[in-house]
Amino acid sequence: METVIEILKGVHPEVDYENETGLIDKRIFDSFDVVNIVGELMDEFDIEITAEHMIPKNFNSAQAIYKLVKTLEEE
Amino acid sequence: MPFISVDFALFVTAVLLLYYIFPKRYRWVVLLIASYVFYGLTGIENFAYILTTTVSAFLGAMLIENKGTEQKKYLEDNKNKLTKEEKKSYKAVIKKKQKLILTVCILLNFGILLYLKYIDWSIAYINLFRLTYMGRIDFIPFKNLLLPLGISFYTFQTMGYLIDIYYGKYEREHNFFRFALFVSFFPQIIQGPISRFGELAGELYKEVDFDFSRIKSGFYRIMWGLFKKLVIADRLAAYVRDAIALRETYKGLYILLAVFFYSMQIYGDFSGGIDVALGVSEMFGIKLAENFNRPFFSKSISEYWQRWHITLGTWFKDYIFYPLSLNKGIIKLGKFVREKGAVQFGKRIPIYIPMLIVWFTTGMWHGSQNRFVVWGLFNFVFIVLGTEFEPLSNKITQELKLNETGVMMKTYRVFKTFWLMSFLRIFDISADVPSAFDTFVLIFRDWGSFNIKFVYENLSLPQEDFIVAVVAIVIMFVFDLIQRRGSVRERIFKLPVIFQWVILSLLITAVSVFGYYGPGYDAASFIYGAF
Numbered sequence: 001m002e003t004v005i006e007i008l009k010g011v012h013p014e015v016d017y018e019n020e021t022g023l024i025d026k027r028i029f030d031s032f033d034v035v036n037i038v039g040e041l042m043d044e045f046d047i048e049i050t051a052e053h054m055i056p057k058n059f060n061s062a063q064a065i066y067k068l069v070k071t072l073e074e075e
Numbered sequence: 076m077p078f079i080s081v082d083f084a085l086f087v088t089a090v091l092l093l094y095y096i097f098p099k100r101y102r103w104v105v106l107l108i109a110s111y112v113f114y115g116l117t118g119i120e121n122f123a124y125i126l127t128t129t130v131s132a133f134l135g136a137m138l139i140e141n142k143g144t145e146q147k148k149y150l151e152d153n154k155n156k157l158t159k160e161e162k163k164s165y166k167a168v169i170k171k172k173q174k175l176i177l178t179v180c181i182l183l184n185f186g187i188l189l190y191l192k193y194i195d196w197s198i199a200y201i202n203l204f205r206l207t208y209m210g211r212i213d214f215i216p217f218k219n220l221l222l223p224l225g226i227s228f229y230t231f232q233t234m235g236y237l238i239d240i241y242y243g244k245y246e247r248e249h250n251f252f253r254f255a256l257f258v259s260f261f262p263q264i265i266q267g268p269i270s271r272f273g274e275l276a277g278e279l280y281k282e283v284d285f286d287f288s289r290i291k292s293g294f295y296r297i298m299w300g301l302f303k304k305l306v307i308a309d310r311l312a313a314y315v316r317d318a319i320a321l322r323e324t325y326k327g328l329y330i331l332l333a334v335f336f337y338s339m340q341i342y343g344d345f346s347g348g349i350d351v352a353l354g355v356s357e358m359f360g361i362k363l364a365e366n367f368n369r370p371f372f373s374k375s376i377s378e379y380w381q382r383w384h385i386t387l388g389t390w391f392k393d394y395i396f397y398p399l400s401l402n403k404g405i406i407k408l409g410k411f412v413r414e415k416g417a418v419q420f421g422k423r424i425p426i427y428i429p430m431l432i433v434w435f436t437t438g439m440w441h442g443s444q445n446r447f448v449v450w451g452l453f454n455f456v457f458i459v460l461g462t463e464f465e466p467l468s469n470k471i472t473q474e475l476k477l478n479e480t481g482v483m484m485k486t487y488r489v490f491k492t493f494w495l496m497s498f499l500r501i502f503d504i505s506a507d508v509p510s511a512f513d514t515f516v517l518i519f520r521d522w523g524s525f526n527i528k529f530v531y532e533n534l535s536l537p538q539e540d541f542i543v544a545v546v547a548i549v550i551m552f553v554f555d556l557i558q559r560r561g562s563v564r565e566r567i568f569k570l571p572v573i574f575q576w577v578i579l580s581l582l583i584t585a586v587s588v589f590g591y592y593g594p595g596y597d598a599a600s601f602i603y604g605a606f
Contacts, residue, residue: 039406051397
């Protein structure tokens, strides 16, 4: 989880990732941010994130992103 | 067999009868036979192409699945023997093999499509190169190949299926004949929509009871599609053609009117055809994906492309944009540029490079001429400008204390988007890129010379046709506005039966009486059918 938050802070350091649950819904992240975060995640965790994972639900909070990473790591 | 013809109406009626007479579990067989009969009637030689796609995708999916099964079994058998790293590298080997199968199938199928669509375009350039740099005048002759019906649509749909199987999105279809129906389902073969296996398969193979309300609802939709196609699109076609051809004589407002009418024509033609396809499918109890969502009410170009030809847009998004955008090479390039200090530029690389490729491909998809490529690139530029200037635009709106969500702002944005998209369509109706620019410039000349009489008398749109077209366009927009609050047909079906019949009679009368059957009438062909 710490690594995920570190990656997110690299994009938007001002966000309170522990509590924020509307990263996409509140338009804190734009499409540029999401794609760059995905790139960092794939690089860091050696996972494959594809088009079907690119839904707001998976990127609305640090927790959701962490959950996605864990699921893909186990595949 | 033309899509809009008595023959097609009789064909659909006969298939419907057989469909509902047959036991539920065999109804998909009726659809498969009907689809192949329909396809065969367009030319027996076309079977070779559709069969190649069907067989290769079926085998490809089977091999990909077999590799997946092999992996599962191996990992299970060696659960306690392999380390995490060994499992990972084994999975990578299998993935590589699956990727190879996918690549071969994609190259084969898109290779056929590219060859048929772009061989003459390529020959023209080869000839030009040989003439310019080698002085050779022995030109390679054009092939003049005919594009098999619906090849773009079924190729895209089938390759989408194969990519989804590769990503493990769903299980493959194990029955070859059921799969053949997915590829060839006749109502959507001419101009889409481009369906997804996950959505269409369930619809095609489900066992439905006969329900008259479904037939009625489908019939309403068909009639509405015919209204848009025959009353609006076909009526305006001759004016658009003549006004553009005679643009040096009839400048200014004549061309602006042609640009406006072409937007109406292409919307009526394409969305009307889609209404027919969806209406016919609905009669069989099969729900196809919607392809339009009132696109002319979009407030930006990005939004417009989410509402016009939706199934093609989502296809490009899912199968070209995201795979490229999430490609490690592009992401690394973006990171490299960011680390070199160009943070904002680097951040945009994984979005804008794939977007540029998508728009280039979208342009190529529309036709094997440079004007379509330029049209695609203009779309790209406008979307990028819209995205980059959004913060500035928001700031101006705030400074001027304009109500962002007010009617005025919304109307302004809708108006702006509509005209931008309409102006871009000049590439569609021009012979080449220079004449498209020429046409655009001529719009701004000689506005004072406009005389409606010339529209009636010299430009193939007599007064009565002009009035019918304008009234029909207003009706189309009113219906689109009503649709914002939910299905128009559902509202109609809540009315007393007598009113339902009155509306249907009016629609049938409008199509029969005001459908354009004059010179240039060509109900059989659809603009998008050629893509």
